[in-house]
Amino acid sequence: MVTIHxxxxxxxxxxxxxxxxxxxxKIKRSNPNVNSDEKFDEFVVPIEKWTTVLDSLLDVKSxxxxxxxxxxxxxxxxxxxxxxxxxxxxxxxxxxxxxxxDSDTVTVEPMxxxxxxxxxxxxxxxxxxxxxxxxxxxxxEDSEIDAESGVREFLQSPKNVEKYIxxxxxxxxxxxxxxCPTMAMDKSFVGPQALAQAYRYIADDRxxxxxxxxxxIDESHGIWRCHFAGSCxxxxxxxxxxxxxxxxxxxxxLGIRD
Amino acid sequence: xxxxxxxxxxxxxxxxxxxIGKFGIERLAWLLMRLxxxxxxxxxxxxxxxxxxxxxxxxxxxxxxxxxxxxxxHLFLALVIGMCVFHTGNGIRLLIAQMGYGIGKxxxxxxxxxxxxxxxxxxxxxxxxxxxxxxxxxYGMAVMFT
Amino acid sequence: xxxxxxxxxxxxHYGTAIGALFLTVIHIMMxxxxxxxxxxxxxxxxxxxxxxxYALLLExxxxxxxxxxxxGLRVILLEMNQGPTYEKVVTYGCLAAxxxxxxxxxxTIIMTSMGMV
Numbered sequence: 001m002v003t004i005h006x007x008x009x010x011x012x013x014x015x016x017x018x019x020x021x022x023x024x025x026k027i028k029r030s031n032p033n034v035n036s037d038e039k040f041d042e043f044v045v046p047i048e049k050w051t052t053v054l055d056s057l058l059d060v061k062s063x064x065x066x067x068x069x070x071x072x073x074x075x076x077x078x079x080x081x082x083x084x085x086x087x088x089x090x091x092x093x094x095x096x097x098x099x100x101x102d103s104d105t106v107t108v109e110p111m112x113x114x115x116x117x118x119x120x121x122x123x124x125x126x127x128x129x130x131x132x133x134x135x136x137x138x139x140x141e142d143s144e145i146d147a148e149s150g151v152r153e154f155l156q157s158p159k160n161v162e163k164y165i166x167x168x169x170x171x172x173x174x175x176x177x178x179x180c181p182t183m184a185m186d187k188s189f190v191g192p193q194a195l196a197q198a199y200r201y202i203a204d205d206r207x208x209x210x211x212x213x214x215x216x217i218d219e220s221h222g223i224w225r226c227h228f229a230g231s232c233x234x235x236x237x238x239x240x241x242x243x244x245x246x247x248x249x250x251x252x253x254l255g256i257r258d
Numbered sequence: 259x260x261x262x263x264x265x266x267x268x269x270x271x272x273x274x275x276x277x278i279g280k281f282g283i284e285r286l287a288w289l290l291m292r293l294x295x296x297x298x299x300x301x302x303x304x305x306x307x308x309x310x311x312x313x314x315x316x317x318x319x320x321x322x323x324x325x326x327x328x329x330x331x332h333l334f335l336a337l338v339i340g341m342c343v344f345h346t347g348n349g350i351r352l353l354i355a356q357m358g359y360g361i362g363k364x365x366x367x368x369x370x371x372x373x374x375x376x377x378x379x380x381x382x383x384x385x386x387x388x389x390x391x392x393x394x395x396x397y398g399m400a401v402m403f404t
Numbered sequence: 405x406x407x408x409x410x411x412x413x414x415x416x417h418y419g420t421a422i423g424a425l426f427l428t429v430i431h432i433m434m435x436x437x438x439x440x441x442x443x444x445x446x447x448x449x450x451x452x453x454x455x456x457x458y459a460l461l462l463e464x465x466x467x468x469x470x471x472x473x474x475x476g477l478r479v480i481l482l483e484m485n486q487g488p489t490y491e492k493v494v495t496y497g498c499l500a501a502x503x504x505x506x507x508x509x510x511x512t513i514i515m516t517s518m519g520m521v
Contacts, residue, residue, distance in 0.1 A: 089280055112267045165366050179281065181288060184271025186483045203364070220491065224410045225483060228355055229288035230376045231281040239367025244375035251358040253411040269484075292480060299473040306466070306505060310512040312453070313521055316446040323444055342428070349421055401440050 022046045023098055025056050027068055028109040031118045040107070041065065047098045053086050053106060054093035057120075069119030077237055080173030084120050085109040090175045090235040111178035126187075127174050130194040134216055136201060139209030154206040167200035167245050169238040176232035176242045188221035192232035195223055196242035199249040210252065218253055226250075284376060287384045291348050294341040301338050332402040339398040340391040347387030351380065413475060420472040427465040434458070450516065459517035466509040474502035 025045050030038040043064050045056045054072055061068050073079040075094045082093040087107055098106055114122035138154065146152050176192040177183050183191055198217055202210045217223045226246045233243040251257030271277065278286045311322040325331055355361050355375075362374025434452065435443045442448065452458050478498040482491060515521065 088276065112271065162365055164364065166364050169367065181272055181277075181285070182483055184267040185269070186486065187266060188486045189483070218409050218411045220410055220482060221486070222410060224414050225479070227288055227291065228284070228352055228375075229281065230284040230373070230380075231277075233373035233376050234281055236371065236373065239369075239371030239373070241362075241367070241373040241375050243373065244361050244364065247356050247361050247375065248358050248364065250356050254357060254415065256357055295473070295476045296480070299477055302469055302473055303505060306509045306512070310508065312446070312449060312516050313512060315521065319446045319449070327441075346425055353418055353421075401436070 021048075023056070023103070024105045025060060026105060026107040027057070027060070027119065028107075029068075029119050030110075030116055031069075032116055033118070041068075049097075049099045051098050052094050053084075053091075053096045053098060053108060054082050056098060056106070057093060057108065069117070069121045071121045078171060080171030083111055083173040083175045083178070085111060085178075090179055092173060092175070092237050095237050111174060113178045113180070113183045114174065122174070124172070124174055127172065127177055127191060127193055130190045131172065131197060133190065134194045134198040134201075134213055135209055136197050138201065138204060138207045139212065140206070141208065156204070156206055160205050163205075164200045164203040167196050167203070167240055167242075170197060170200070170240050171238055173237065175235045175237065176240075179231035179235045180226075181229050181231065182225045182227070186221060186225055189225050190217060190222050192226065192242035192246060195226065195249060196232075196240055196245035198223075199245035202249065202252065214252055217249070223250060223253065282376070283381055283384050287348050287351075287387075290344060291352070294345040297341045298338070298345055301341075332399065335402060336395045336399045340395040343394040344387055344391040347390055348384065351383040351387065355380065417472060417475050420468045420475075424465060424468040424472055427461055427468065430461060431465060450521065453513065453516035454519065456517070459513055462513050463510060466513070467506055470502045470506050470509075474498045474505075 022044050025043045026040045027043070028038065029041050030036075043060045045059050047056065052075075054070075054075060057068065057070050058072075061070065070082065070093070072082040072094065074081070077092050077095040080092075083090065084093055085108065086093065086096050087101055087103060087105075090111060093108070108120060110116050110120050110122050114124065114126070117123050140154065170193065172193065174193065176196070180189075180192050182189045195217060198213045201207050202213055223246060226243075228243060228247065230243045233241045236242060248257070267274075272289065272292075278289070308322050308325075311318045326335055360377075360379050362377060437443075438448070453462075475498070478494055481494045481498070
């Protein structure tokens with residue numbers, strides 16, 4: 001086990017406030033490019049009240065083991081890069097404070113249902129492909145670029161924005177797909193992330209691509225493989241509530257929604 | 259090359275009890291819906307086979323009935339009743355939700371982002387369905403054991 | 405199920421569930437309107453089958469539950485594994501099992517209701 005002394009940590013990071021607490025950070029390590037071995041490396045890291053799991057991982061990466069593989073960017077739950085399993089629960093590392101975990105040991109593992117690239121980094125190809133498949137853009141015959149008057153916008157009323165704004169909060173972190181029990185078995189399932197985005201564009205009254213999208217999701221590994229276990233909505237860090245989007249989307253296919 | 263084979267949780271993602279703890283009663287309902295569906299289909303096939311003995315005369319019919327007229331047989335039938343009630347009740351809940359009712363209304367979400375579709379109404383329905391299944395089993399046993 | 409869109413199949417799934425629910429309630433009530441054990445006596449069961457209305461109810465119930473049950477099984481199996489051959493085997497296997505069970509059950513209903521026992 002490798003330890004960062006609180007004083008050293010503060011010196012190195014030039015933090016003014018000294019840490020009084022520390023936790024054991026267990027990181028699941030693997031590199032499928034090399035072999036199939038999996039192990040947990042343990043580090044003791046100092047924490048403050050505001051220290052996030054990502055802060056601690058970066059502490060480890062900076063001072064103890066540079067080789068830890070993590071993906072991160074914005075550090076403020078906007079980019080969707082640092083999704084992982086934290087003490088068995090899915091969440092964003094940058095959005096999870098260690099002090100709120102109420103545990104002296106923090107175990108971090110890569111998300112389930114994705115191929116592992118290395119350590120905590122997973123491959124999002126499948127999710128991105130499914131996202132692209134449902135055509136995540138406004139589909140129109142006419143163009144926003146008008147030859148006579150130049151560029152114009154497709155106008156949207158504030159009232160109609162409310163119908164889909166929730167679903168446009170998606171940051172493609174992939175936590176919903178990782179929580180979904182169908183994704184656990186069905187490698188062809190389109191997944192809650194893409195389905196919620198299909199609803200986002202269909203509910204947008206500027207969009208005219210409803211029939212195209214419904215055709216794409218109405219197949220044997222499409223929307224009907226969702227059985228409303230609701231796990232996707234429980235882990236979404238942005239309040240997208242994919243389960244709601246999927247049920248509302250189903251209404252179009254059942255003929256009870258126009 | 260990524261580890262494609264280990265990418266999915268597989269059956270562990272379905273049956274792991276820890277998942278139910280983490281994802282709540284809705285996940286348990288999802289699993290029970292699946293298991294009761296399979297159980298009821300197996301019973302149905304057995305029931306069709308058992309009732310076909312009516313064609314073989316009274317003696318064979320009476321003998322085939324004896325199988326379920328033991329204590330174990332009654333307990334098995336009580337389990338079937340419970341599975342049937344749960345599958346029906348939960349199926350109605352799912353049908354209503356899948357038609358877009360009782361799952362909240364799409365609106366601008368606020369922190370801490372509690373999902374509207376996972377609400378107390380849905381949870382209450384699941385608990386009520388489990389309760390009704392238990393009651394039906396109790397009633398079924400009362401009828402069969404008297 | 406290659407010819408039907410999944411939404412059509414699932415509408416059938418929901419429809420058969422609702423239909424089966426009502427008919428199952430009647431089927432069970434028939435056992436409980438008299439003493440449960442007595443209702444299962446050979447003569448009483450034969451009398452049930454010989455009533456045309458009840459025989460039709462049983463036939464319909466057999467079809468509804470078979471369609472619903474085997475489609476449910478197909479859904480679970482399709483989620484458990486994937487691949488063109490596997491999916492074809494599952495789909496046609498479930499269809500064949502459904503048809504087989506309906507045929508076997510219908511044989512019992514038709515022969516008993518026609519007094520061929």
